[in-house]
Every structure is written in C-alpha cells, then in structure tokens.
Amino acid sequence: MSQRITPQHKVSEPPALLRWWLDYRRVMLLLLTLFIAITIVYPLYQVFWRSLMVDGEWSLANYSAVFLRPSNYMALWNTLWVSVLATGLAVLIGTLAAFVVQRTDVPHKALLSVLLVLPFAIPPLFSAIGWVQLAGPVGLFTQWWRELFGAPPPWNIYSPGGIIFVLAVTNYPFVFITVAGALARMDSSLEEAARTSGVGPLRIMKDITLPLVRPAILGGALLAFVSSIDNFGIPAVLGMRAQFYVLTTRIYEALTIPNMPLATAMSVLLVLVAIVCLVAFRRLEGSRGQYAVISGKSVTPNVIRLGKARPWVLAALYLTLVVIVLMPVFALVLTSLLRFWGADLSADNFTLRHYIAVLNQSGARRGIINSLILAPAAATIIVIVSAMIAYLNVKARQRGAGLLDGIATVPFALPGSVIGVSMILAWSNPAFGPTLYGTLWILLAGYIMRYMAFGLQSTRSTLQQIHDSLEEAAWTSGASRLRTIRDITLPLLRPGMLAGWVLIFISAFNELTVSVLIWTTGAETIGVWIFLMQDSGFTGRAAALAVLTLPVILLLYLFTQWLTKLEARRRERRAGKPDA
C-alpha cells in the first residue's frame, strides 16, 4: 500500500536535477538537524551529563538512588494507573463531544466548540484550586449537596479519584481538538456508500467512522496521556493530603532540596515511561496502513439527524459543559471579584480592586504584551519546523527524519522545571553564541523545546491522513515536487498546521513551569505574573489576571474557526468550478 512512486518520478526527471533534488532534501535535513541540535539536544545534554556526576566524578549514584528506592516505583505505579484512567475518561469525553458537534445536527455548534476548548484557557495552577473551591470539603458543590440531602457528599476531591477526574476534564480538549479536526476534513464517501447500501447510522459510526479517525483519537490520547504523567499541580494539590504521591510530586521534592541531578535522574524515569508509551502508540498507529482519509474529493460530512433526541442530547451536553467547564471558570471569576479567597458571597465582599491593582503593575502589563509576542512566535516557528520534519519523515521518507521527530518529542515528557534549568545551563554563560538569559529570547527557546511535540504530532497525523495517490497524481501529470507541495500537500496540511498552532499558542500563552525559572525584568510573562501573585498571597490578583487572558484565548479560537470555514468555502468553490 505504501509503495513508493519515486522510481517513475526519477525517470521523468533529468539526472542533474535529480541530484539537485536529493541534495535539496539532504540540505533541508541538515538544517533541521542543526536546529534541533541547538534548541533541544544541547540543553538536554547540559542537564543530563550533570545527573551522571556526584561531587565532580562520574557516578551512577543518582540513578541508583532513584531506581533502587521502592517508594519511587510506588509513585511510578500511581502515575501510570492514574494517567491511564484519566486518559480513558478524557478520550471518552473528547471523542463523544467531537462526534456530537461534527456529526449530528445539534444546534449552537460554534458556541459549543468554543466552550469545549475553554478548559485550555484556565491556567493549570487554577484548575486544581478551582476544583477544591467547588468540590472540596467546604466547596460550593459540597455545600449545596449538604443543603439538599443533609449528608456529606459521596465524593472526596482529595483522592486518586479526584486527581483522575480533574486531569480528565483538564486534558480532554487535546482529544476534542484532534478528533474534531479529523472528522471535519475526513472524506465521507465510504460512509455514504454504506448508507446507500442501507447500513444504519450507528453501525456506520462503529465500523467506518471510528476506525477512520482512530489515528486522531490515538494522537489526542497520547497528548492527554503525556500531559497527565507530567502534570504536577493537580496531584500536588489534590494528592498530598491523601498521602498519594506520583512521580512529579517526588521530582518536586528533589527540586526543593535543591538536588537537580537527582531530579534529572528521576525525570529520566518519566521520560522512559513516555518513550515506551510513544512507541506503543506508534505501533497502534502504524499497523493500520494508509487510509484514504483525505483523497481530495469534495467533502460532505455524514450528518446524523437526532430527531426527537435532539433537545435531550443538547441538554446533556450543556449540563456536562456547565459542570466541567463553566463552573471552574465561574470559580475563577468569583475569586477575582471577592475581597479575599473564601469570603462570604455577600454584596460588600465584591470588589474590582484586584483588577485595578494588577493593571497598575508595570510587570503585569509587560507580561501580557510579552506573552502576546512569545506565544504566536513560538507557535509559528514550531509549526513550520515540524511541518518540514514531518514532511521529510512521512512523505519524502528521508532517513534520519524519524529520529529527529523522536528526539524533538522527548522534552514534552520532561517536567517544566528540568527544561527551565536546562535553559539556564545552556544559555546563561554559553560556550558559543549569544547570552540569551536575561532577554525574551530564552523564553522563546524554552517554549520551542517544550512544545515541539505538539507541532510534530498534529502535522505528522495530518500528513499520514493524506494519501500518497494525490501527490503521485500531481507528479505523473508533470508537476515538479515543489509545485506539488505548494498546490497539493500544503493546502491539505494547512488544517493540521492550524490545529497545532492553536494548541501551541494556548499552551505557551499560559506557560508557567519553564518561564518561572528563566524570566527576568523586562521579560515577564502572564503565566509568571499569575504565579507570582498567587505565591505572594494575592490570590485575587492572580485570578483577575487569569480572567483577563480568557478573552484572548476565546478570540483566538473564534479566529481559527473562521479561518477554517473560509478555507472550506474556498475549497468548495474551487471544487465547484470545472477546471480549477
């Protein structure tokens, strides 16, 4: 199925040009390797060799301290089962939501899509605190439950179950975004064929649609899983009280000592888990061969009419959204308006002073501007670079590109603080090149390292969905490789690049754990400032700043929705014209 067509291609090209092409790809690979080496390998190397040193001598002591301690395996086991269950729940929520929004005639689709990605806009620091505020021992839900039933509620947020739930409702947008994207650009001729042969809509879903979007589900699940294993805030706030430890909370202990080499050695354990999972996911993805998911024919999605069930489905969806999305946002807004955290909800306890205070701080204002520069810059660079790597890897099948892809994915499994430290080690007193530390550039470098995986994941899975037959058709009609890329591959890849761009933008916009170690005066970010406010005890100001960022994220999402629609319309128009 994945036979290469290049032999035919070779024949039709003069040998001189052929050599030029081969060189062209090799030059591209060389440049990309250089980029990855500087932005990822060099900083990683800076932390890792230090984890192999004890008192100035080579030693495996840090590793034996990590690998020989039973409590670390307990933490590893906890990390694994909690993340697996949380990912399962996230996949369930994300996939169901994507199907309902994309494939049924449920109304308010635009609004629903926006609400469904909203959890991404809440700073990670607040998702756990917000849930404590809602479902903790003195939280709002708990109080309501007591008033209604006169008994303590059946849940306990400070438990593994609480961690799983909060991780799932924080991470399901990964699945929603990737699956909704895949459904939107999927060729539905197979579904149509089944329908005309009299197959029912549920069986079509199960036997045709679901297998076709499986790569997208797996891709989203992978991101959700890795986000779960490297999440620190949620298990720290919810797990410690139940004496429930995971790897990241153990790593944080090593960081407080501070024993960076030990923390690095422990992070290696985390990276190993991530790599094993990555390979397992690739296996699952790879065995499917190549589906003609995007084959260039016009797209008319198969829409299920809900009929009488429509209001019920809509009500269920909204209820879920209110509980898992709007209530945490509400808790955040409430915190930003209350005089102090935990104050009674009486009129004289409401105030705007946190907003005024925070906007009067020049650092916070600079933080907003810097994040507005850094997030799109990082997103753009990553998406371009990762599209090139994915192209070399998936389409040009250039040797070495797969390895590059793998290396660039590793930092995603590293705790942010390890990346932060690696940035200082690499760029505060560098052996070559400029001193980035103390400038905005080091933040950009940190974000590129941290979020490369997002770009690679979304461009890779999109390219895999594009069948080779399209490019082959272009070549056989005499188009050059460059022209093929420009006219065929790039337009089809664009939605995937856009999805990756949005994912990176939103994550980088609120980024905290890397930034907090490498920011300096003049190079503040929103995430840092939210954290500093929170850490200084100004929970209200921190919440106010977080609320101020919500519209940015929402506007961005609406903008991309609009772009996608524009693109679809353009494609329709082009498909409508006979020889365009």
Added chain:
Amino acid sequence: MKTLTLLAAATALSAGMTSAAWAEPSGTVTFYSSMQLDVVEPIIEAFEERHPEIEIDLLYSGSVELEQRIFSEIEAGRLRADVIWAANPALFLNLKEQGWLAAHDSEHKHAIPEDLRDEDDMFFAGRVHHMGIGYNTNMVSEDEVPRTWEAFLEWGPQAASASPLHSGTNFNMLGAFTQNDELGFEWYERAREAGMQVVRGTGDVTRGVVSGEFAVIKGIDYIMAGQAAEGAPVAFSFPEDGVLALPSPLAVTAESENDAAARVFLDFILSEEGQQVLVDKFFMPVRTDVEPPTGLPSGDAINALEIDYDWMAENGDELRERFSELY
C-alpha cells in the same frame, strides 16, 4: 575592597550632598528576592526616592524557584544577582562556603543582634518571621486557642501543616522540633496519629484556614496578619513551648558588577528607615532600636526554638527521608 566599602558607606551617609561625582554609586542593581512583593516594593520605592541615581532591578520569585535559579546560574558559572535576599539561611551558608558572597562591614551591624548576622559579615538578617499557630477565628474561640503544640494536636484532622518536603520554613520547623528535647521528631508521629493534615505549600494551608477547611494551622506571623488585614477571619498566636524564628538573610554577591551600589542598597534595607517599612507590613524588625509592629510581642519576649543550621545541613537528607516515610 576595604576602601570600596568605606566609600559606599560614606556615600550612603552623604546621599543628597554633592560628593565627587565619579564616586557616587549609580546604575542598576540586580536584586533577587523571595520576600513578598508588597514588602519588597515599598522598600525599593523608598530607596529609589533616596538614591535616584540607582535603579533596582527586582527579580521576585518563590523561594524554591529562586534557589533552583541561583544554583543553576552557579552551575553555569555566572551569578546574575548583585544582592540576594531569601528566606532560607542554609542557602546563604552554602553560598558563603562556595565563595559567592562578599563581606560587608555595614555601618548598621551594631544595631543588629549577633545571632541575626554572620560572624564574617557575609550576610545579615533583613527580617525575621515566625512560625507559630494560625487559626480561624470563626471556628476557634478566644479560650480555645492552643497555647502549646500539644494542644494544637487536639484539633485532629482540623489541624494542618504545609509539607516540610515542599516548604522551606516547614523544613526548618521540622529540624527545630527534632532538635528540641520536649517536642522531638515524635511530635510529628503523634500528629500523624492525631490526624493532622499535611498539604503541599504555605499557600495551601493559608487558603485552607481562611476558607474554614482547617481550624488551626502551623502558620506564619506576617501572612496571618496580612490576611487578617484583608478582612479574613484569621489570627496568629505564639505557643508557649516555642516558635520558629527564622531570619531571612541578605547579602551582596562576590562577583557583583555594581558592587558599590549593591552595598548602598543593602545598607538601606538594614537602616531604621528600611526596617520601618517592614514593621508597617507586620514584620519583626531586626534592629533593636526599631519598635516591633503593634500586637506582636517584642523579640526577647518570644520563646524561639533553637536551631542549628550546620546540623540541618548535615542531617537534612535523613530528616526528609524520615518524614516522607511518616507522611
């Protein structure tokens, strides 16, 4: 070095007077601090008003993140900070030992008790904070306020502490308790039996006691006072069998690029004017000639637990290990 110090002291005294222009310290001082912003910012403001030619570039950070940053910078071979002010004395002992601090013969040193400064003038306490008992005034009536750490445990699961594994102040508290014959590490074992909750950081215990999730906590004096000033139903008490009095050291770094200005700034924080700013923010002053904040007992009326930082440095790992096995 010595002349430089004298020069700095002289210019600090004659600020405003026109001394030789070339000798006037000026430029930017990079200042690393883990002191809360509402404490540091007024000090910087007051300083810059006094010394308009010197600009303070503040890098505020939580104590854990600040230490990580400092150690990473040292590892990379260059410390950016000119002046450091952080909450953990062990950090400064460590920096001193590695030669990253500069001695400073401050004009203010005689106003500061000996146990609040380094014997080699390498660092001085810039403030002192106490860990005692914080409580929710809606849940704990006046006569129920625990007077001892034993009485604290009677609150069972409504009592809470931040984890010594994640909070520096609590780590020192663990050390002070362990070194104390009466309390000992056994206090934590009894706490475990009594059901005391251990949560992550200082922020978590504070939020818990403010919202009424906890009745009593191991709290920090100025945080409780600050929350109370905001209107939260909390108060602080000094238990009779001892509180932790933790100095937050302040130092000039050895490789400072603006040494003279850094010293002027350090002296300002130790001056009566600088200390008064702290007192206004509910901190105990380090100077004997500045009155403590209203409502707080004076320094010598507080029963502070003894703590040996060298012992802490030596036995820290073991202590952490022991605690993590318990909780």
